[in-house]
Every structure is written in structure tokens, then in C-alpha cells.
Amino acid sequence: MQQIPKEMFQPASVDLSEAEKISKPSLSFWKDVSIRFRKNKLAMFGLVLLFILVFMAIFGPMMTPHDYRTNDLMNTNKPPSAEHWFGTDDLGRDIFARTWYGARISLFIGVAAALIDLFIGVLWGGIAAFRGGRTDEVMMRIADILWGVPYLLLVILLMVVLEQGLGTMILAMTITGWINMARIVRGQVLQLKNQEYVLAAQTLGASTSRIMFRHLIPNTMGPILVTMTLTIPSAIFTEAFLSYLGLGVPQPLASWGTMASDGVSALQYYPWRLFFPATMICLTIFAFNVVGDGLRDALDPRLRK
Amino acid sequence: MLRYIGRRLLYMLLSLFLIITATFFLMRAAPGGPFSGEKKLPPEIEKNLNEFYGLDRPWYEQYFDYLTSIAQWDFGPSFKYKGQTVNDLINSGFPVSFFLGMEALLIAVGMGVLLGIIAALNHNKWQDYAAMIFAVLGISVPSFIMASLLQYVLAIKLGVFPVARWESFMHTILPAIALATGPTAFIARLTRSSMLEVLSNDYIRTAKAKGLSRMQITVRHAIRNALLPVVSYLGPLSAGVITGSFVIEKIFGIPGLGSHFVLSISNRDYTVIMGVTVFYSIILLAAILLVDIAYGLIDPRIKLAGGKKGE
Numbered sequence: 001m002q003q004i005p006k007e008m009f010q011p012a013s014v015d016l017s018e019a020e021k022i023s024k025p026s027l028s029f030w031k032d033v034s035i036r037f038r039k040n041k042l043a044m045f046g047l048v049l050l051f052i053l054v055f056m057a058i059f060g061p062m063m064t065p066h067d068y069r070t071n072d073l074m075n076t077n078k079p080p081s082a083e084h085w086f087g088t089d090d091l092g093r094d095i096f097a098r099t100w101y102g103a104r105i106s107l108f109i110g111v112a113a114a115l116i117d118l119f120i121g122v123l124w125g126g127i128a129a130f131r132g133g134r135t136d137e138v139m140m141r142i143a144d145i146l147w148g149v150p151y152l153l154l155v156i157l158l159m160v161v162l163e164q165g166l167g168t169m170i171l172a173m174t175i176t177g178w179i180n181m182a183r184i185v186r187g188q189v190l191q192l193k194n195q196e197y198v199l200a201a202q203t204l205g206a207s208t209s210r211i212m213f214r215h216l217i218p219n220t221m222g223p224i225l226v227t228m229t230l231t232i233p234s235a236i237f238t239e240a241f242l243s244y245l246g247l248g249v250p251q252p253l254a255s256w257g258t259m260a261s262d263g264v265s266a267l268q269y270y271p272w273r274l275f276f277p278a279t280m281i282c283l284t285i286f287a288f289n290v291v292g293d294g295l296r297d298a299l300d301p302r303l304r305k
Numbered sequence: 306m307l308r309y310i311g312r313r314l315l316y317m318l319l320s321l322f323l324i325i326t327a328t329f330f331l332m333r334a335a336p337g338g339p340f341s342g343e344k345k346l347p348p349e350i351e352k353n354l355n356e357f358y359g360l361d362r363p364w365y366e367q368y369f370d371y372l373t374s375i376a377q378w379d380f381g382p383s384f385k386y387k388g389q390t391v392n393d394l395i396n397s398g399f400p401v402s403f404f405l406g407m408e409a410l411l412i413a414v415g416m417g418v419l420l421g422i423i424a425a426l427n428h429n430k431w432q433d434y435a436a437m438i439f440a441v442l443g444i445s446v447p448s449f450i451m452a453s454l455l456q457y458v459l460a461i462k463l464g465v466f467p468v469a470r471w472e473s474f475m476h477t478i479l480p481a482i483a484l485a486t487g488p489t490a491f492i493a494r495l496t497r498s499s500m501l502e503v504l505s506n507d508y509i510r511t512a513k514a515k516g517l518s519r520m521q522i523t524v525r526h527a528i529r530n531a532l533l534p535v536v537s538y539l540g541p542l543s544a545g546v547i548t549g550s551f552v553i554e555k556i557f558g559i560p561g562l563g564s565h566f567v568l569s570i571s572n573r574d575y576t577v578i579m580g581v582t583v584f585y586s587i588i589l590l591a592a593i594l595l596v597d598i599a600y601g602l603i604d605p606r607i608k609l610a611g612g613k614k615g616e
Contacts, residue, residue, distance in 0.1 A: 148320025150589050152548040153582050154327070160570055160578055161331040233445075240447045244552055246571050257447075264453045264556075268461065278450045286445040 033222075036298040043294020046287040053284055057107055060100025068093065068101040069252040077270045087272040089262065093252075099276050102254040106284070109170060109239050109255070110232035116174040117231055118224065121181025126212055128182070129189035140186070143179045151176055155238065159247040166249055169242065173235055184227055188220035222299040229292035233285040240281055256281045310598060317590045324586045328579040329371050333364065358382070380580030385572050391580030398562035399584075401471060402554065405561060406546045408481035413488035413542065418535060420489070421496025425531075426523065428501060436493055443490025449552045452483035456556060469558040480557045484549050488542050492535055500531040536600050540593035547585055 027035070037043060061068065064085065072092030080087045086095035128139035158172040192198065193216065201211050236256070242248050243257030244264070251258075256277045263274030354360075360367070374381065380391035424436035459479060460468040466479040503509065504527055512522045550563035558564075562581065569577035 144316055145319045145323060148316060148590055148593075149324050149327075150544055150548075150586050152544070153585055153589075154324065156570065157328060157331060157578065157582055160573070160575075161334060237447055241449070241548075241552065244447075244449045244555075245567055260447070260450060264449060267453055267457055274450070274453070278446075281447060281450070282442075282445045286441060289441065289444060 033295075033298045037294055040294040040297065042290045043298075046290035046294065049283060049287040050291065053103060053280070053287065054107065056100050057103035060103065061097050064094060064097050066094030066097045068097045068254050070094075077266070077273075079270075080272055086276045087270070089259075089273055090266065090270075095259075095273065095276055098254040098259060099256075099280060102256045102259055102277060103280060105166065105249060105253065105255040106236050106239055106257065106281070107232075109166065109173075110235040110288075112170050113173045113177060113235040114228045114231040116170065117178040117181045118228055120174070120178035122185050122217060122224070124178065125182035125185030125187075126189055126217065129186040130193055130208065130212060130216070136186075143182055146176050147179050149176055152238070152241070155242065156245065156247065159242055164247065164250050166253075169239065169249070173238055177231070177235075181224070181227055181231075184223050185217075185220055188223055189216050192216055192219055222295075226292055226296045226299065229288055229295060233288040233292075236281065236284060236288075256284075306601065309601070310594075313594055313597065317594055321583075321586060321590060325372065325375060325583055326368075328582055329368055332575050332579050358384075375583060380584055381576045383569075383574055383577045385569075385574040385577070391577055391584070394565045394577065394581070395562060395584055398560060398565045401559060402547075402550050402561035402563050405477060405480055405484065405554070405559065406543070406550060408477055409484035409488070409546050409549075410542065412481055412485040413492055413546075414535065414539075416485070417489040417492025418496050418532065420493035422500055422523070422528065422531075424493065424497040425500035425504065433497075436497070440490040440493045440497075443486050443493075446486070448483065448487055448549050449556065451486050452480070452553055452556045455479060455483050469556075471557075471559045471561075476557075480553050480559060483556075484546060484553045487549070488545055492538065492542075495534050495538060496531060499534045500527060503527050503531045533600070533604055536596065536603060540596040543592040543596075544589050547589060 066084065070093065072088065074092065075084070075088050076090055076092045078084055078088045078092075084094050084096065086099055089095055089098070124139060124143070128136045154176060155172040158175070159168060162168045162172075198211060198215060201215055206214075239248065239255060240257035240260060243255060244261040248258040248261070249255050259277035260274060260281060263270075263277060266273045371381075378392075380395065383389045383391065383394075420436045420439065424433040427433050456468060456479065460466045467473075467476045470476055509522060509526060512526050517526075547563075550561060551567050552563075553559070554561045554564035555567050562584075565577070566581045566585075568574075569581065
């Protein structure tokens with residue numbers, strides 16, 4: 001044992017005023033979330049990727065003199081070159097223009113499906129949870145029954161019977177797609193609605209819709225955002241799947257799904273026809289997935305370090 | 306438990322009723338009559354055909370007939386191929402699809418769980434990153450692209466597997482792998498995150514303190530609880546395998562129900578589309594119900610009680 005001389009001990013001073021001092025600046029919830037999100041390198045990478053993809057979807061078709069629908073039968077199946085950056089397809093259409101034009105359609109389908117799911121889901125789930133009792137019971141039973149209907153089979157069925165097009169596709173995807181959102185919102189609102197601040201708002205005479213949209217929905221924003229970022233890639237996936245079954249958007253419109261399923265048949269001889277749309281699909285889905293995961297981690301207070 | 310199953314059966318029947326009704330009325334709303342083809346049929350023949358299939362009767366009689374015939378496991382005729390019924394297609398195609406689906410399911414669960422556990426046990430080491438990169442790639446690539454690439458590289462370029470068709474066990478491997486890729490990736494992620502959660506529990510620390518080996522802790526204590534989310538994913542997984550098989554069977558030229566279905570879509574053979582949809586719905590709903598019941602039996606913490614609130 002080492003000898004410790006008495007002089008080395010000093011009384012620790014307790015300053016009571018120090019104890020109450022807040023050492024860290026206080027952060028709002030969303031600030032905290034954004035700090036944690038920005039620390040997640042993979043998620044930030046996904047976000048940057050998404051910005052680039054959206055930028056190219058908007059400005060890409062303007063960067064090339066070719067448009068997405070003009071056939072050029074003298075220049076079919078040309079590999080990528082200075083003239084056609086991504087090559088041309090079997091009708092001589094410029095793949096660079098088609099890829100970014102297709103980006104608009106694929107992203108639009110994803111975003112529109114997610115927004116419609118959001119709208120119906122928030123209303124349905126919010127009302128069911130807030131009203132409670134019989135209303136809740138009936139509304140959620142309806143959702144349960146619809147939930148049992150196999151999603152892709154119903155989508156295929158609708159696409160076969162109704163006229164093919166963008167609108168039909170979005171309708172088919174959202175007809176049962178909103179239920180997931182409704183369930184999440186309902187769960188969140190059920191947790192929140194018995195909290196004191198809701199009671200306080202009621203006491204102050206706030207109307208139901210005000211409580212709903214000013215107090216409850218903003219507090220459920222986290223899980224809603226995560227669900228939305230994960231709905232978009234699944235809609236893009238579904239679009240690609242339907243295109244492969246021949247139920248995609250009609251020609252000459254281009255979407256990544258129709259381009260990729262065209263490209264699959266030409267894989268052996270003209271691989272670039274598959275490569276570009278397929279890469280874009282994968283990058284987009286990858287980006288949305290990592291952003292969604294990053295958001296979920298950033299929103300989860302248990303993971304705070 | 307019995308009350309729970311009864312309740313679930315009731316919902317299942319309601320969902321089924323909904324999809325049967327939807328298919329019936331959508332079929333009637335479909336553009337063009339069932340016999341409109343390139344050639345216009347003489348009116349007498351069309352009248353006879355309508356009579357033969359009962360299409361001249363009022364819609365509610367047809368609807369009722371449709372319901373009763375499905376209750377008797379009769380999914381109707383094909384209007385495009387004379388003399389062929391949907392039941393014929395199911396009998397010839399479903400065993401093939403079932404075999405392919407089961408093989409894919411085994412691969413997905415086996416590989417996915419293994420990858421997930423390896424990743425969780427080596428949290429934040431290279432094995433973890435490798436498994437998760439694979440998982441993210443696996444869920445980012447649409448199945449038809451993955452299948453075509455596998456077919457191109459492994460069968461056409463390298464010649465390791467047969468390119469297509471359905472003849473020997475070797476023919477089944479590539480399609481099953483292609484079908485299993487997405488689910489494998491998803492299960493790997495699921496297993497990893499639930500395994501990480503389980504490993505941080507107190508009872509694992511107790512097991513460590515007792516001096517149990519790492520192997521024993523993982524196998525006897527951790528995996529059992531970590532696999533519960535995977536079990537509950539088996540329902541959606543079977544849906545994914547069924548719909549995935551449409552694409553895979555088409556690419557590899559497999560004579561299963563999926564490729565019949567895809568063919569009937571491009572032929573606009575409405576009665577076959579409807580019949581197969583209803584058949585798949587029955588299979589799927591039954592699979593999901595079975596999974597839920599199994600889940601209740603495996604996890605004693607879940608009380609499968611009747612319909613009362615607050616349970």
C-alpha cells in the first residue's frame with residue numbers, strides 16, 4: 001500500500017448555487033433530433049443523395065437537347081457516348097432524358113402515395129382515437145377487415161380492370177395503403193390524449209379540431225415522418241413490380257419501372273438499358289431507407305447518448 | 306385462445322368476402338365483354354356462350370352463384386382457353402409454386418437469422434457492417450432486377466446453375482435464392498435489432514455473471530427471445546413470397562401458378578385473374594392466421610384473449 005500523506009486531502013467545497021446551474025443550453029425537441037440526425041453519416045449521405053436525385057429529376061431533362069419521347073430509328077441501342085450520355089433504347093430514345101423524366105414519374109408516384117396515405121391515415125386514426133368508444137371500435141374494425149385484403153393482389157386487380165395510368169396506380173396503392181398510417185396515428189393519439197395539456201386545452205375551451213391539429217398531430221409527427229419516408233420507397237418498388245407485369249404507366253411515358261423491365265429483356269446485349277434505371281431505383285430506395293432509419297433513431301430518445 | 310381464433314376467423318371471412326365481392330364487381334366493370342377478341346363473334350354464338358356461362362341471368366343470381374361455387378372450392382372457368390378451369394391451373398401450378406416458395410422461405414429464414422445474429426454478436430465490427438451493407442442492398446434492389454442479374458451472372462456467364470425451366474433440384478436453387486434475397490435482407494435487419502435489444506437485457510447479464518459461455522448465452526437465452534419478431538414477420542413474408550413468385554417464375558420459365566397468373570394478366574383472362582386472386586387470398590389469410598396463432602403459443606407474454614378492451 002502506498003502511503004498517502006494527509007496534506008493531499010482537501011475538503012470539497014459545495015456551492016449550492018452551482019448545483020442548480022444548467023450546464024447545457026436547452027434544446028427544443030426538433031433541434032435535438034436534427035443534431036442527432038446530422039451525426040448519422042449514413043443518413044446524411046442518403047439525404048444528400050435524395051437532394052441530388054430530386055435536383056436531377058427537375059433539371060436533368062433540360063440538360064440534354066434530346067427529349068424522352070422522340071424516336072430515332074437510325075440510332076437504336078447505342079451505348080453511352082458524348083451524344084447520348086446514357087445511350088439509347090430500342091427505339092433510339094435518349095436514355096439520359098428518359099431516366100430523369102422517369103425520375104419525375106417514379107418519385108411523383110411515391111410522394112403522392114405517401115401524402116394520400118398521410119391524409120387519410122391521420123384523419124381516420126386521429127378521429128378514431130380521439131373519439132374513442134364506439135366510433136373507435138367501428139372505425140378500427142373496418143380498418144382490420146381492409147387490412148386482411150392482400151395488398152399487391154388488390155393493386156394488380158385494380159390495375160387490370162381500370163384504365164392504366166398514373167392516377168389509377170396511385171389510387172390502387174392508397175386504397176388499403178393508408179391503414180398502416182391510421183394505426184400508427186391512432187396508437188400515438190391514444191397515448192397522448194389523456195395527458196394534462198390536452199385537458200388544459202379543453203378547459204380553456206379549445207375546439208376538438210383545434211386540439212387535434214394544434215396539439216395532438218404535431219406531437220405524433222415523428223412516427224408519421226418515419227412511416228412516410230418508408231412508404232415512398234415501397235411505392236416505387238410496387239411501381240417497378242407492376243411495370244414488370246405489364247401494368248405500368250403506358251408508353252411513351254417513362255418511369256424507372258417500365259425502363260428497367262424493358263432493360264431486363266435486353267440485358268445480354270445492351271446492358272446499359274437496364275443499368276441506368278436500375279441504379280436509380282436502387283439508389284432512391286437505399287436513400288429513403290437510410291434516411292428513414294436515421295430519422296427513427298434520431299427520434300428515439302432511448303438512443304440518446 | 307379459442308375465442309381469439311374464432312374472432313380472427315370471423316375477420317378473415319369478412320376480409321375474404323370483401324375481396325370476393327370486389328373481384329366480382331370489378332370483373333363486371335372490366336372494359337370489353339369476356340368474349341370480345343380480335344374477331345367479332347356472330348351474335349348467336351355470343352348468346353349461346355352467355356347462356357352457357359350463365360351471363361344472361363341477373364347480376365345478383367350470378368353473384369350468389371359465384372359465392373357458392375367458391376365455397377365449394379370451384380374457382381370458375383377460363384374464358385380464353387376453352388375447357389380449362391382455374392382449378393386445373395391451381396392443381397398443376399400450385400404444387401410447383403409451393404415447393405419454390407418453401408425453399409425460398411427456408412433460405413430466407415435460415416440465412417437471415419444467421420446473418421442477423423452474427424451482426425449483433427459483432428456489433429460495430431466489420432462483420433456487422435458487412436451484414437448490414439448486404440441487408441441494405443438486398444432491400445434496395447427490386448426482385449426482377451436481382452433475379453435477372455443472378456440469372457445472367459451465375460447461369461449464363463458462369464454456367465453454375467441451369468438458366469431456366471423446372472426439371473431437377475439444381476433448377477430450383479437459383480429461383481429460390483432470387484426469391485429469398487429481399488426477405489433474407491429484411492429478416493437479417495429484424496434479427497439484428499431484436500438481438501441487440503435482447504442482449505442488453507438484465508437476464509443476459511445475469512447469465513454472464515453465472516459464468517455461462519458465450520455460446521450458451523446466445524443459443525439458450527438470447528436467440529429464443531430475439532426470434533419472436535421474426536416469427537411475427539412470417540405472415541407478411543409468405544405474402545411476399547407469393548407475390549414475388551409471379552416475377553421469379555416468369556423470369557425462370559417455371560410452370561407454377563405465378564406464371565399462369567402473369568400470363569392471364571397479359572391475356573386479360575379476367576376469370577382466371579379473379580379466380581387465382583381469390584385462391585391466393587384464401588391461402589394468404591390462412592397463413593397469416595396460422596402464424597398469429599403460433600406466435601401466441603410461442604410467446605406466453607402475449608395473452609390472446611377475446612374481444613374485450615384493455616387487455
